Amino acid sequence: MLPLSDRLAKQVAGLPRSGIRDFFDLVVGRDDVISLGVGEPDFTAPWNIREAAIFALEKGRTTYTANLGLLALRRAIAGYVKKQFEVAYSPETEILVTVGVSEALDLAFRALLNPGDEVIYHEPCYVSYSPSIVLAHGVPVPITTKVEDHFALLASDVAARITPRTKILMLNFPTNPTGGIQPRAELEKLAQLAIEHDLIVITDEIYSELLYGGDGGMELPEHTSIASLPGMKERTILLHGFSKAFAMTGFRLGYACAPPVLTEAMMKIHQYSMLCASIMSQYAAIEALEGGMDAVESMRQSYARRRNLMLQGFARMGLPCFPPGGAFYMFPDVRQFGLSSKEFAMRLLEEEDVAVVPGSAFGPAGEGFVRCCYATAIDKLEIALDRIENFVNRLK
Amino acid sequence: MEKLLELLQQDGQAGPETIAAQLGRPVEDVRAMIKECEESGVILGYHAVIDREKFGNAGVSALIEVRLTPERGGGFDRLAHRIARFEQVSSCYLMSGAYDLAVIVEGNDLREVARFVSEKLSTIEGVISTATHFQLKIYKQNGFLSKAEDEVRRLPVAP
Incomplete structure (x- = not known):
């Protein structure tokens, strides 16, 4: 053997x-x-969120849900994303509830990559980006972000690494592990590049509620999602979830917002692998969006x-x-x-x-x-x- | 100022140095702000929140509903101040609804509280009636749960 x-x-x-x-x-x-x-x-x-999960169990809500997730949750997500990121997504066709952002990221890569396709992303970064790309048979193309730029991703650095095989630009701002954010002007340049080279953008914005501006970091500055820039929604997969801002890591709940064709493709993989996210977590998440801010x-x-x-x-x-x-x-x-x-x-x-x-x-x-x-x-x-x-x- | 008060409300023992570092302000400013709050009466005092049931010699506590005759010119204020000054009274609030004052009274035993109510409180001119409710068990006081949640151990290193 x-x-x-x-x-x-x-x-x-x-x-x-x-x-x-x-x-x-x-x-x-x-x-x-x-x-x-x-x-x-x-x-x-927060207790009201935990209590909503307990209530779901008491009510016997222990079944599968729709593959995309509970419609009530998707509606709540659509409302929240509209407010937080200024992008409108249809709860019926453009939102997929996943088991954490990690699953959503894996689905996005698997739905898009053919062997040899290149993914540009910025380093230092969350540990799973490169392995997830490799597991989906893609080629990771890391770009170094520097402390002197406060770990922002410079469009000129991205432009230098684009090849005919480049398919995806992957972003994560605010960034784990640096805490860096992307200034709006530089984000606009990245959007321009994505349009010029017809790239798909995957943006993991899991930390977007945790921002620190003015007055010793106490003020909440504005967050711009690349999905909200002109011409970007149709080529962007926006990933977000409940783990960080709502302190719900163990609930394992995230979501992807993307044009219908991409959502449908990710949903197919999700359907055959995960089926759906846990129903108790989904009910807890509805409460998080309605009463957790x-x-x-x-x-x-x-x-x-x-x-x-x-x-x-x-x-x-x-x-x-x-x-x-x-x-x-x-x-x-x-x-x-x-x-x-x-x-x-x-x-x-x-x-x-x-x-x-x-x-x-x-x-x-x-x-x-x-x-x-x-x-x-x-x-x-x-x-x-x-x-x-x-x-x-x-x-x- | 609001942030400072929020921090002190969570932890009255937080030192000016720690507070200053958290708020990103010079420590002298924080000291001055605390002093100002204390002098203006915004901060009334500091005390430990004690779970008397755990302490053993628990004593008793009662909520007393008091109905008063309001007075021309001052409403309930004169009588309320008079009641609040008794050392047995730990809190005293003017309420809307079926009664006027909610008075929290502490004592060593039932008899002591009952005596205070019958001899001191209800004999005050202007007090129409009292209803005494003894406290049986504490689940939460001043924002603290009596049974703290179990500490959840996070993974010490995570991505």
Whole structure:
């Protein structure tokens, strides 16, 4: 018999293990670690949302739903997206409810890519983009975004990498892990490029409610979705979900908004693989959209305050960090110490019991940085900052 | 200012340094703002929220509905202030509806509260009637649940 490892599909065997996974194994089992390595809110989902899920169970709502998702939820999503992103989608034909944005992203790539098709995306980025492209037989084409540009994606860099095989431009603003946002002017240039080269745009805007502007980050600045720019809706798949803004990660609920042909294509894959998202989660999501916005704003303000605390802490210890415009991550620059980001993170964990994620886990472009998630209690953040300061002072 | 009060309401022990860092303001400004709030009476005081059931010697607490005769010129104010000043009264509110004042009274036992009501409260001229409701169990007070939710452990490292 051939070894089982030889039986694996080539594109799976070739996938590297996530750098996050490696680090996870090190952190687990250590007591007293303050982890800034998480990727989710520290809030529990607001009670009215949880209560709606309980109510759905009490009412015996334990069945499948329509493949696209509950119509009531799709209507609520259409209303929300219209308000939040200024794009109108039909709940009947242009919205698909998925098991998290991760599923929606996988569906989008699988629905669009033929072997050899190229996908341009920006790095450092969420760990699953490149593997999802490879699993859909596409070719990942990462473009480095730089700290001096505040991790925005420059249209000139994209233009230089477009080939006849380029099919998709993939965006994620605000960005995990950098907290970077895309200025509107640069977004308009990207839209122009997409139209000129007839590209499909996939935009993952999962952090779009968590933005920090003016007055110490406390003000909520405007968010522009590329889907709302002229001529873009017809070539864009807008991905969004409930995990981050509503603190609903475990509900596993996201959605894709796209023109009917694309929605139908994604729905076919979803239908044969996932069938539908969990009905309790869908009922909870209706409540989130109808009665969860105050909680979202109050959580955003709480993140903004912690972002300030972190910025001040890093400034105090001389660790350069650009002020992130969104999400709940800081991405400080650790290049001055002559350590790789992995060495920095390992030693910080071993010597000071603080877990951060090496920037290299988010692609080679993240080397020289570490990701610190500040969705953690203030008192813990203060201790973590003190410990990082001790560590940094020893390195200097 | 509103943000400052919100933070202090969540945690009265939060120091000016921490608050200043969170609000992105100089610590001197925050100190001055707190002082101003204290002096103007916007901040009345600070106290620990205690679960007396857990403490053991729980004492008793009662909500007393009080009906009053309003007075020309001052309405209910003079009598309400007079009642509120008793040390047994922990809170006192003017209400709309079937009665006028909601008075929360604390005491060591039922008899002590009953004596306060019969001897002090109902004998005040202008008090028409009282109805005493003893508190049996606390589920939530001042924004704190008596049974805190179990801490959910997140994955320490996640994408």
